[in-house]
Amino acid sequence: MMLIVAVDSAGIYHKDGENGLASSKDLDAGALFVLKSRGSWLHCGFHLTTAIVAPALLSLPFAFTLLGWSGGVVCLTTAGLITFYSYNLLSIVLEHYAQLGKRHLRFRDMAHDILGPGWGRYFVGPLQLGICYGAVIACTLLGGQSLKFIYLVSAPNGSMQLYQFIIMFGGLTLIMVQMPSFHSLRHINLVSLVLCLAYCACTTAGSIYIGHSNKAPKRDYTITGVGLNRVFGVFNAISIIATTYGNGIIPEIQATIAPPVTGKMFKGLLVCYSVVISTFxxxxxxxxxxxxxxxxxxxxxxxxxxxxxxxxxxxxxxxFIFTLVQVSAVSLVYLQPTNVIIERKFANPTMGELSIRNIVPRLIFRSLTVIIATTLAAMLPFFGDIMALFGAFGCIPLDFILPMIFYNVTFKPSKRSLIFWGNSAIAIVSTALSMVGAVASVRQIVLDAKTYRLFANM
Structure with missing residues (x-):
């Protein structure tokens, strides 16, 4: 089948049909070099699992302290059901446009085509980039904390500081980030899937062992905080759970699938959520x-x-080693939207991906993004607070609100239908939670800022 490809001013990937590969002269370098459409549905499952089942889930017991048993179970289950539904809706919308001859490779492309150019350029694009880069900072912090734990186990009286371990982890990311494309991470993300199962099994077994030992702390399941603090704590916990399930790069992950794409994302989601259920x-x-x-x-x-x-x-x-290695894969996944922008701005799509002309700017600018993320992680080691803030400002809009809007605008279901009102209700409630959660998370950061200092050794 003949393939006609064009990219408009927003960078949307247009084509006739779903088969074939795009010509390098017609694609911008970000789509050509980073978002290669060569993967299978199984590779998609690996990418999804690494993006969702990350060490952020280790904060879930903390979220339960703010919600209690009943609240924690309800919120964790509800968020899981909604995100699976939401990601499936996004996949359906993406498949619909691919069948029409316009395959969206990026979140901002969807917003541009469905809601208008301003939404993609000034809201969805910056929001996605911010949340993904924030996730990189959080992963770098967690990687440094894992290294520090390893060090303390070996040398309990050691004098090394947290920021030193964060720099070490940043050095590892500095090397790995040079892998050219999202598709090239498929084997790393398979290892990541195995590792997340492994450290979650270890965490579960360790918790049960300590809980039954004489070293177990006196257990108190009363919800922490009183009055206004408890109310804000509830919304803070909801933001943490939303972030734990958060993805924000569904279009970019679906872009790695070789055409035709129909049905493949759903299979990948089944792989991912089978791991989610067993770990979260x-x-x-x-x-x-x-x-x-x-x-x-x-x-x-x-x-x-x-x-x-x-x-x-x-x-x-x-x-800790399982966690350390897996979080390095997670940071690579969330660097991909940044890599797309770097390649689009500084690479030449008419020249080879591994040509000197394209390798040099890739090396320079990808290294700069890692160095900046590492510096910010070392300066602001407030992991729980960062997770809540990202959830409120980024994950809830991208994963709970926009997919519902995209589906309703694209397919225009009857206003009398259950799916229209269900999607609308989820979007409205999520908007309210995002606004209150943002206030709660910022408030918590302000409170913690009185206790912690820059480059604190936490």
Missing amino acids: FSVAYSGYWAFGNEARGSVLSNFMINGSALLPKWFLLMT
């Missing part, structure tokens, strides 16, 4: 059961008290 709930339940309202921002922090390990050292080391 086991970590949340076991961590909160073992530590109650003493659960920390990352439940792994509860495995050590004042430098003393509550589990065998080899077990702790194994768990």
Whole structure:
């Protein structure tokens, strides 16, 4: 079949039919070099799992301390159902436009075509870039914390500071970020899938072991905070859970699938959410059961008290190493939207991907993005607060609101239909939660700022 490809001023990938590859002279370098459409539905599942099942889920027991058992279970289950539904809606919309001859490769492309140019350029594009780059900062921080835990297990009285470990992790990311395309991460993300199952199994087993041992803390399941603090804590917890399920790069992940794309994203989502169910709930339940309202921002922090390990050292080391390696893959996934912009601005699509003309700017600008993220992670080591802020400002709009709007605007279901009112209700409630959650998360950061300092050794 003949293929005709063109890119308009917004960078939308247009083509006749779903088969074939685009010509390098017709595509911008970001789409050509980073978003290669060569993967299978299984590769899509690997990418989705790495983007969603990340070490951020280790904060779920902490979220339960703000919600209690019943509130935590309801919020965790509801968010899981809504995000699966939401991501499937996005996939359906993407498939619809692909069948019409216009395949969207980026979130901003969808917004441009469905809501108008201003939405893509001034709202969705910057919002997605901010949330993804924020996730990179959070991953860099968590990677540094994992390295520090490994160090403390080996040398309990060591004097090295957290920022030093964050810099070490940033150095690892600096090397790995040079992998040219999203598709080239497929094998790394397969390893990531296995590792997230492994460290979640270790975390669950460790929590259960401590909970049954004489080292177990006195468990108290009363919701932390009183009055206004408790109310803001609830919305803070909702933001954390939303962030844990957050993705924000569904179009970019679907862009890696080789055409035709119909039905492949749904299969990838089934792979991803089978892992989600087995990890999110086991970590949340076991961590909160073992530590109650003493659960920390990352439940792994509860495995050590004042430098003393509550589990065998080899077990702790194994768990932290699994987490460290997996979080490095997560940071690479969330760097892809930034990489797309870098390639589009500074690469030449008429020359080879591995030509000197394209390698040099890629090396320089990708390195700069990692250096900036590493510096910010070292300066602001407030992991739980950062997670809540990202959830309120970015994850809820991208993952809970826009997919509902995109579907209703694209397919125009009857205003008497259940799907129209269901989508509208989810979007309205999510908007309210996003606004209140944003206030709650900013308030929490202001409170913590009085306690912590820049480059704190947490």
